[in-house]
Amino acid sequence: MxxxxxxxxxxxxxxxxxxxxxxxxxxxxxxxxxxxxxxxxxxxxxxxxxxxxxxxxxxxxxxxxxxxxxxxxxxxxxxxxxxxxxxxxxxxxxxxxxxxxxxxxxxxxxxxxxxxxxxxxIPNVLAVNPNIQARDVQALIALDKGGERLSFGSSGNGASSHLAGALFNRMAGTHFEHVPYRGTGPALNDALAGHVAMVFTDVLTALPHVQEGRLRALGVTTLQRSPVLPDLPTIAEQGLPGYDASxxxxxxxxxxxxxxxxxxxxxxxxxxxxxxxxxxxxxxxxxxxxxxxxxxxxxxxxxxxxxxxxxxxxxxxxxxx
The missing domain is CATH 3.40.190.150 (Bordetella uptake gene, domain 1)
Structure with a gap:
């Protein structure tokens, strides 16, 4: 990851x-x-x-x-x-x-x-390509409810990055399409390139890309905020209470x-x-x-x-x- x-x-x-x-x-x-x-x-x-x-x-x-x-x-x-x-x-x-x-x-x-x-x-982070017009979790959900087709990449079927997205869909009622890759690297590269809208990836992988503006972090997947990104709200704080995918x-x-x-x-x-x-x-x-x-x-x-x-x-x- x-x-x-x-x-x-x-x-x-x-x-x-x-x-x-x-x-x-x-x-x-x-x-x-x-x-x-x-x-x-x-x-x-x-x-x-x-x-x-x-x-x-x-x-x-x-x-x-x-x-x-x-x-x-x-x-x-x-x-x-x-x-x-x-x-x-x-x-x-x-x-x-x-x-x-x-x-x-x-x-x-x-x-x-x-x-x-x-x-x-270790938490994952929900991070989107900057071209996605969402600044927080509720805005992302609104895009889906408004009919925009969005996809998320993962490191493979059954991986934590896949299940984090599956849990999000289940709790938020969204329909994000899952695109499995063979490893975190390919999934991350396609998110950076805009081929998938988002990834649920570990906080350390996301951090340099977020700091450089190549990804936008919307939320942390644990119930508590991450000390690495202390100002980033959890997904649970943003309308999905109990969401935890660490x-x-x-x-x-x-x-x-x-x-x-x-x-x-x-x-x-x-x-x-x-x-x-x-x-x-x-x-x-x-x-x-x-x-x-x-x-x-x-x-x-x-x-x-x-x-x-x-x-x-x-x-x-x-x-x-």
Missing amino acids: IARRSALAAPLLLALPARAQPAGNARPVTLVVPFAPGGPTDLIARRLALSLHPLLGETVLVENRAGAGGNVGAEAVARAAPDGRTVLFGTSGPLAINRALYPGQTYDPVKDFSPIAPLGR VFFGLVVPAATPAAARETLRAALASALAEPELRRTLEGQGMQIASAITPGALSALMAEETERWAVVIRDTGARAD
Whole structure:
């Protein structure tokens, strides 16, 4: 989702030098990212790995296993040895949404994983091409109700950028046409060129184009405003109360992982997220860091998001590629 690169970018496999690695743990801790390298999930995971290394006192690897909206990497972790050495850097898709999008999903996020804790959420931004004569969400809705045919681009069927638009249509009663692309870059390029009217894209991707006047941001998709764009109202504030289409991040491990190993990972994550430097980095990426770094908080989040998006997917007919 993030078009530009930052200092977080790293090679496909990030190996951090070991320190005080306990005997019997010859294998490193592997943080599996179920998406391709270079996107926001990958970049955040790599930055987190840098902080986890000294806290765990051993080697941490980041491994990308992309495919099927995150299902390929998630299934690999679900079937991994439950020894605390393989961790899924999960998102809303493989941990909640995909259950309704992929009827043939071969793992159960609740039964096959033990939650460690959430990291936080990243909002999307509704951004339109400047040629669209709308300065706020209600004006955009009025264009649709007035008969203007508008389209929105997404990074693919079933992606968060697709579901954000589907939820908008459902709540606003609009008829924006969905145009799926193979990735955020092509969707963003066509929005910049005016081939689609708008995109629902992550805040960091949108920011430079908004600042340059190449896109006009109309609203943030979370219930709270983004610290990155503090003056931009949420979509919920603009006549669609309850509208929330963000991406959450959390760590999970295979279900049978011992409690001691799970607590070691949770404590390290909590300590990492308390570091001012890491917090500044993540917040600069647009993340709203979770207030409770506990397994229960992630379990509740997964259950809530699974139920909420199942209704949206059922009512809108959204389908994955």
